[in-house]
Amino acid sequence: MEKNLLEYKGQLTSEVRIQLLDLLNCIALFNLGQRSDLKKLVGIALELLDNAQRYNASNDVDFQWRIQDDTLIVSISNTANQSDAQRLVDCVRTISQMNEEQLTAAFKDQMLNQGFGEKGGAGLGMLQIARKGGRRITADIEPASNDLFRCTSQVTTSLKRA
Amino acid sequence: MEALNIAATKNTPAITFDPASNRFSVIGISVPENASEFYQPIIERLFRVGDTPAPGSVFHFRLNYFNSSSLKAIYMLLSEVKKGIDSGHGYVIEWCVEQDDEFMQEAAETFSELLGVPLTVLPME
Numbered sequence: 001m002e003k004n005l006l007e008y009k010g011q012l013t014s015e016v017r018i019q020l021l022d023l024l025n026c027i028a029l030f031n032l033g034q035r036s037d038l039k040k041l042v043g044i045a046l047e048l049l050d051n052a053q054r055y056n057a058s059n060d061v062d063f064q065w066r067i068q069d070d071t072l073i074v075s076i077s078n079t080a081n082q083s084d085a086q087r088l089v090d091c092v093r094t095i096s097q098m099n100e101e102q103l104t105a106a107f108k109d110q111m112l113n114q115g116f117g118e119k120g121g122a123g124l125g126m127l128q129i130a131r132k133g134g135r136r137i138t139a140d141i142e143p144a145s146n147d148l149f150r151c152t153s154q155v156t157t158s159l160k161r162a
Numbered sequence: 163m164e165a166l167n168i169a170a171t172k173n174t175p176a177i178t179f180d181p182a183s184n185r186f187s188v189i190g191i192s193v194p195e196n197a198s199e200f201y202q203p204i205i206e207r208l209f210r211v212g213d214t215p216a217p218g219s220v221f222h223f224r225l226n227y228f229n230s231s232s233l234k235a236i237y238m239l240l241s242e243v244k245k246g247i248d249s250g251h252g253y254v255i256e257w258c259v260e261q262d263d264e265f266m267q268e269a270a271e272t273f274s275e276l277l278g279v280p281l282t283v284l285p286m287e
Binding site: 014015017018021034035036037039040043046047050053054108110111112116119120121122124125127128132 | 193263266
């Protein structure tokens with residue numbers, strides 16, 4: 001059995017999301033020990049789960065939280081319609097090219113000048129992940145059945161403290 | 163204004179306003195799918211024209227966790243508090259932080275910077 005791995009495949013409902021959040025808080029504490037950034041690390045997973053629930057065409061997800069050496073890797077896969085899938089890829093591509101100052105400016109703009117999306121998103125999830133230490137964020141999409149796309153997002157974060 | 167009592171759920175905090183003590187509280191976890199749907203009616207109720215919280219009211223936040231959708235919604239609520247502060251109502255914003263909790267500490271700093279008002283940071287009881 002692989003240590004430091006949490007994997008969930010199945011329906012993502014609000015209830016499941018809350019249970020996963022509780023479980024992640026617990027396993028983060030016991031596997032990483034008490035540290036001041038625990039909520040930030042769990043927050044990466046929460047934001048990915050939020051996005052996957054909000055923009056999911058089937059409610060099914062494939063979620064992984066994995067610690068390899070000094071790195072946390074969180075990934076999630078779900079199906080979405082074409083516009084939501086493309087928006088995810090565009091968002092991650094844009095954020096990946098930003099430096100710290102640009103991330104801060106984009107965050108402030110989103111907070112101060114932009115409203116909520118149709119599905120209740122604030123457009124802050126990926127920005128927050130990047131601002132809170134997500135060292136590498138990727139998003140890939142591939143055609144699935146019935147005009148849907150399979151979206152896979154992954155965040156890699158160093159667990160080393162400055 | 164009248165009392166406000168919204169019970170906590172698994173993904174939303176307890177919201178109360180006690181007109182006797184002029185204290186508004188948000189306590190618990192805030193991770194709803196659509197934070198705007200949850201907070202907007204509360205904002206509209208709290209800051210109804212001609213029926214706003216009395217001067218000197220305290221806005222107390224004791225959250226264990228929130229998602230980015232809630233971050234935005236809480237900012238919208240605090241923006242209304244800020245308008246009251248700017249109008250001389252003497253509102254106070256209290257923000258509780260557990261020891262060694264970067265997430266909540268940075269949230270306090272973010273709100274303070276964006277709003278241009280200091281938050282009173284308190285240790286989590």
